[in-house]
Amino acid sequence: MEVKIAALDDLPDGRGVKVEVGEVEIAVFRIGDEVRAIGDRCSHAKASLSEGEIWDGEVECPRHGSPFDLVTGEPLGLPATSPVPVFPVEVRDGYVYLTVAEDSP
C-alpha cells in the first residue's frame, strides 16, 4: 500500500520524524532531496530511531548508540544485532510516498 505522507518541503532536513501507517511505526529521514524510511523501533530495546542523530547515511539509536544503515536497515555496531525493516520511499512532484506492505512488522 502506498501512502502519501507529506510534502518534501514540510520534512525537516537532517533529522527524523515518526510516521504511523496503521499499526506500523516508521522513522522517516530527509537528507537534502533524498528521503529514507526504516522501522522506528530499534531492534535492541525499542527506542525510537526517529529521535536519533543522523550522519553519513546512518542514524544513531538515541538510547544505547547502535548505528543503523538508512538504506539496508542493518545495525553497524553493538549492542543491536538485528536489522530494522526498510520501507521504499519515492518523491514525486514534491510529495513523499511510502510503500508499506500489509504484513509489515
Ligand code: FES
Ligand atoms: S535501544 Fe537502540 S541500541 Fe539499545
